Amino acid sequence: MRDFDALVREIAARYPDQRSAVLPALRIAQERHDGWLPPEAFVEVADALELTPAYCQAVASFYDMYHLAPVGKHLIEVCTNLSCALARAQDVVDAFESELGVRAGETTEDGEITFRLVECLGACGYAPVAAVDHRYRHPVLPADVPTIVEELRVGA
Amino acid sequence: MSALELLLEGADERDLTKLAEYKKIGGYKAVVKARKMTPEKLIDALMTSNLRGRGGAGFPMGRKASLIDRASPKPKYLVVNADESEPGAFKDREVMARVPHRLIEGCLISAHAIESTHVFIYIRGEYLTEYEILQGAVDEADAAGLFGDVDIVVHRGAGAYICGEETALLDSLEGRRGQPRPRPPFPPVQGLYGAPTQINNVCTIASVPSIIAMGAAEWAKIGVETSPGTAIFSISGNIARPGNYELVLGTTMRELIYDTAGGVPDGRELKAIIPGGSSVPALTPDQIDTPLDYDSIGAAGSFFGSASLIVVDDRCCMVQLALRAAKFYMHESCGKCTPCREGTRWQVQLLEKIEAGAATEDDLELLASVGSRILGKSLCALGDFAVYPVSSYMKKFPDEFRAHVDRGGCPFAGSSSIEGVVAPSDQHVGDEHGDSRERESLEETHV
Numbered sequence: 001m002r003d004f005d006a007l008v009r010e011i012a013a014r015y016p017d018q019r020s021a022v023l024p025a026l027r028i029a030q031e032r033h034d035g036w037l038p039p040e041a042f043v044e045v046a047d048a049l050e051l052t053p054a055y056c057q058a059v060a061s062f063y064d065m066y067h068l069a070p071v072g073k074h075l076i077e078v079c080t081n082l083s084c085a086l087a088r089a090q091d092v093v094d095a096f097e098s099e100l101g102v103r104a105g106e107t108t109e110d111g112e113i114t115f116r117l118v119e120c121l122g123a124c125g126y127a128p129v130a131a132v133d134h135r136y137r138h139p140v141l142p143a144d145v146p147t148i149v150e151e152l153r154v155g156a
Numbered sequence: 157m158s159a160l161e162l163l164l165e166g167a168d169e170r171d172l173t174k175l176a177e178y179k180k181i182g183g184y185k186a187v188v189k190a191r192k193m194t195p196e197k198l199i200d201a202l203m204t205s206n207l208r209g210r211g212g213a214g215f216p217m218g219r220k221a222s223l224i225d226r227a228s229p230k231p232k233y234l235v236v237n238a239d240e241s242e243p244g245a246f247k248d249r250e251v252m253a254r255v256p257h258r259l260i261e262g263c264l265i266s267a268h269a270i271e272s273t274h275v276f277i278y279i280r281g282e283y284l285t286e287y288e289i290l291q292g293a294v295d296e297a298d299a300a301g302l303f304g305d306v307d308i309v310v311h312r313g314a315g316a317y318i319c320g321e322e323t324a325l326l327d328s329l330e331g332r333r334g335q336p337r338p339r340p341p342f343p344p345v346q347g348l349y350g351a352p353t354q355i356n357n358v359c360t361i362a363s364v365p366s367i368i369a370m371g372a373a374e375w376a377k378i379g380v381e382t383s384p385g386t387a388i389f390s391i392s393g394n395i396a397r398p399g400n401y402e403l404v405l406g407t408t409m410r411e412l413i414y415d416t417a418g419g420v421p422d423g424r425e426l427k428a429i430i431p432g433g434s435s436v437p438a439l440t441p442d443q444i445d446t447p448l449d450y451d452s453i454g455a456a457g458s459f460f461g462s463a464s465l466i467v468v469d470d471r472c473c474m475v476q477l478a479l480r481a482a483k484f485y486m487h488e489s490c491g492k493c494t495p496c497r498e499g500t501r502w503q504v505q506l507l508e509k510i511e512a513g514a515a516t517e518d519d520l521e522l523l524a525s526v527g528s529r530i531l532g533k534s535l536c537a538l539g540d541f542a543v544y545p546v547s548s549y550m551k552k553f554p555d556e557f558r559a560h561v562d563r564g565g566c567p568f569a570g571s572s573s574i575e576g577v578v579a580p581s582d583q584h585v586g587d588e589h590g591d592s593r594e595r596e597s598l599e600e601t602h603v
Contacts, residue, residue, distance in 0.1 A: 017331070023314050023331065026314070027281075027312070049331075059333055063313070063314035063316050063334075080480075081243040082434050082466055082480060083244055085477075086394055086466075086472065088573075090574070090575075105583035116583060117578060118282075118580055119487060120243040120434075122280065123246050124243065124246050124390065124464070125398040126399075135284065
């Protein structure tokens with residue numbers, strides 16, 4: 001694993017102001033901390049970019065893709081915005097909740113999978129849309145749900 | 157025939173993510189031609205083409221470029237808005253995934269016009285695959301020596317609709333929370349890092365190579381005089397063949413919906429068309445012959461927006477649809493301006509009350525009043541976007557809203573096509589990122 005500081009500084013060098021590297025630095029920090037940002041991650045980002053941990057945390061809390069509490073090894077996200085709703089995304093949500101035994105926003109008992117709802121993913125023409133570990137699947141129908149979950153569990 | 161491919165030209169036949177393939181169809185010849193022109197001549201050409209911004213506002217790109225203070229001692233920046241997040245829109249994604257070099261060539265030409273050597277493409281964080289394709293194309297073009305003294309940085313967002321708003325995007329790109337800035341000063345005067353900045357949508361920039369290749373005067377003859385060129389229309393919802401279709405501007409909604417996209421399926425009736433992404437006022441079937449161009453849609457009472465049509469059939473309860481849209485805008489309000497931050501929440505509460513059958517006639521009036529107090533009262537248009545769906549559905553379908561009040565419940569009685577839809581703002585508050593095991597163990601500790 002490359003040194004975090006060096007990697008972040010290399011990214012920062014692409015910008016006229018190194019603060020611009022906060023978003024990429026938070027993303028890398030999150031990848032290195034099991035998918036979420038514990039307090040020490042903010043210290044690491046702050047040290048690399050000469051900012052304060054509080055500033056980094058304030059930025060992170062603004063964006064949906066940073067997780068401020070532990071998440072599962074895998075992330076399943078389902079869009080329920082207008083076009084997906086018109087394609088019955090709510091049935092897909094029900095299918096995931098039932099297959100995983102959790103409600104939207106929760107992680108499975110074994111800590112493997114976090115399931116959550118997200119706003120429009122920008123694939124409305126192929127609705128309903130899900131992102132599985134950030135890769136889009138579409139259309140996802142309730143019948144596809146057991147296979148998606150099984151793939152994650154086998155691959156884990 | 158209204159289909160014409162300028163943006164997506166060649167992508168059906170070849171893998172245009174590869175530099176060699178893009179060059180085979182004349183790729184990167186326009187930038188060579190453009191670099192032989194002076195910035196003044198290039199801006200003149202953009203003005204002549206009358207290319208209007210494809211991100212939503214429709215501001216002429218050439219005029220925007222002409223506002224850049226090129227004599228400023230500060231660097232000039234070109235920023236491409238690839239934060240496509242408007243519900244219903246998925247056109248920029250297709251451009252980045254299938255014709256990334258056309259976007260890159262557009263960046264190089266546009267940078268030359270404003271004498272910029274720094275280009276930033278701000279792509280929404282969720283578009284991971286598209287980012288990988290685009291970054292690959294940037295690396296390939298750079299390695300081939302096509303950039304000259306220009307540097308193109310692809311910058312990934314992290315999940316925030318508001319960052320599609322140009323000044324919020326700039327704040328986000330500077331490493332801040334993505335919140336809009338007061339204007340003036342406008343970005344061409346004081347944008348990224350306080351320097352003159354040109355900001356355009358992906359499809360606007362990707363249209364530029366065709367203008368230079370074809371000649372601006374010829375290009376301006378395509379489509380409608382006040383809205384020349386083509387647009388990639390995203391169409392979704394209750395439609396037989398959803399997807400992206402590149403059409404000449406001025407094509408009617410009827411042609412797109414019925415001829416191109418196969419009409420409303422399952423033998424259902426068309427009920428509403430949201431023509432420019434979820435933020436714009438809805439149109440009704442009697443307006444089906446409206447041409448899809450900026451001014452015609454404007455005259456019909458809506459906006460061209462992001463050229464993204466959401467088609468709604470007669471099974472959908474418009475109160476539920478308004479509520480789902482309202483929850484989205486509440487979730488995405490950045491919280492900076494009070495009318496938007498508070499008003500979006502009020503809208504949700506009132507619509508929930510109406511849908512539940514607990515509202516009175518006064519609540520309908522209050523909802524309209526709340527909307528009027530959000531409109532035009534914030535730094536950016538997000539507040540307006542939150543109001544347009546609600547106010548336009550109320551205006552176009554007043555009987556349906558009133559029926560909820562009169563009957564004390566939803567007239568669809570559980571049969572609406574979006575019945576039971578849940579939004580991110582409905583998921584377990586506080587557990588949003590959460591871990592149910594941790595919560596249970598906490599509960600045990602407290603018992």
